[in-house]
Amino acid sequence: MSLFRGVLSQVLSWTGLWQLMVLVGAGLGAVVSVWTTKLLVRHAWFTHRLSCFSKPHAHSWLLGHLGKMQSTEEGLLQVDDLVQMYTHSCSWFIGPFYHLVRLFHPDYVKPLLMAPASITVKDELFYGLLRPWLGQSLLLINGEEWSRRRRLLTPAFHFDILKNYVNKFNTSTNTMHDKWHKLLAEGTNHVEMFDHVTLMTLDSLLKCAFSYNSDCQRFSSEYVSAIVELSDLIIDRRTKILHHWDFIYWKTQQGKQFKKALSIVHRFTMEVVQKRRALISQQKKTGAHFTAVPQKKKDFVDIILLSKDEHGRGLTDEEIQAEANTFMFAGHDTTASAISWTLYNLARHEDHQESCRQEVTDLMQGRETHAIQWEDLANLPFTTMCIRESLRLHSPVQAVTRKYTKDMDLPGDRTVPKGAISLVSIYGTHHNPAVWTNPHEFDPLRFEPANTEGRSSHAFIPFSSGPRNCMLETINMEELQDE
């Protein structure tokens, strides 16, 4: 006790306090020095390993290309320059923190995208910002858990399920067309297409995922506005490096807005999932037929609620919510972008627009109703070529990133070292003059079967490729024709 008192009085004296501060300061200094040394050694190691790739001019050996990467039109023009200059790939580093290889040629992109999922990891720099919204979802998880989840979700994207969605798409599209007719009749001669199409894709997805008729195209919906807000805030956060740290972001105005929108979106999905789960339990108890909602076709939530793995294990409510949120996130903006750009390209090329119109008119000949059916999709070859060319020229997803748990060999004796980020530029690959003639021109005939012969399987990758490709990539027109 007297020893304790002695130490206490020593610490509480001015000299003691000074010594304590020196000690703490020295401790902190040591931690910072070790951290900085480790960071610099890691930086030197990656710089050495990546020296097999050309490196565009950087600010300095330490800051590298910090602040140069932009998610804007300027950013895309910058990719055009990189592609012109380096043809297939180059290295890039964001301060001493992140080391990247940027790739924009099919021969370089293919071995990376086709690598087994077991050695592929989604990096936190590009995907981490989605985690508060999507949680442990298919898009963000890795390894064994990803493979199990993908197996459980694949049936939800089967033809037989998607077929049922066509009527929902038709209804939502008709609502959008009615709005345009009304605007025209009122004298409006231009609209911001993307806003209208985004509401239409959200309307469709809500019907497909939750059998929920939000009527969001006509009346404002709290849930839909929250989704649009979250998407915008994520883009904004990505461009502000300081906002990448949670402890800063949650204190900013944008962080607070994000949290508010997030609670609306999460509450909505949680309620849907819990209500459906309760309905299934009730049906089980009463011995009713074991299907979530018997009087209607199954929607996405029904299917994933009922799916089981080989051990009879299904998904938890939390996992189902994560997947429902991902379905809405991954599905609405991509399709809205694809549709808007296709309309833009057809508007600029009236000859192609007329050919599409003629193709549809011919198909509808002699029919009582003019609604497109699932089977029709395989019988619109020219329109499909226009959609593909639009996905090439204006791909909704500009790039995907990956890390690997082992060194990855690329052509020309180049190696992406384990732990470096591989940034596969979909935009760069689609605009690479070494792969495409006149890459900036809209020319649907590139996708005519005779013209695709000899083209690399990885020249056109709007849905990415390999094990971690888009869930919808399995659905392509050739397969529809083979059905």
Ligand code: HEM
């Ligand atoms: C034109 C429309 C679309 C395009 C261009 C597109 C593109 C992509 C791309 C490039 C990826 C890979 C992302 C990455 O590696 O980080 C992806 C993944 C994914 N997409 Fe799509 N997508 C589209 C529509 C949709 C729709 C409508 C849904 C569902 C409703 C969807 C669900 C998913 C899911 C769940 C993943 C994650 C797959 C995994 O990691 O295993 N996508 N998509």
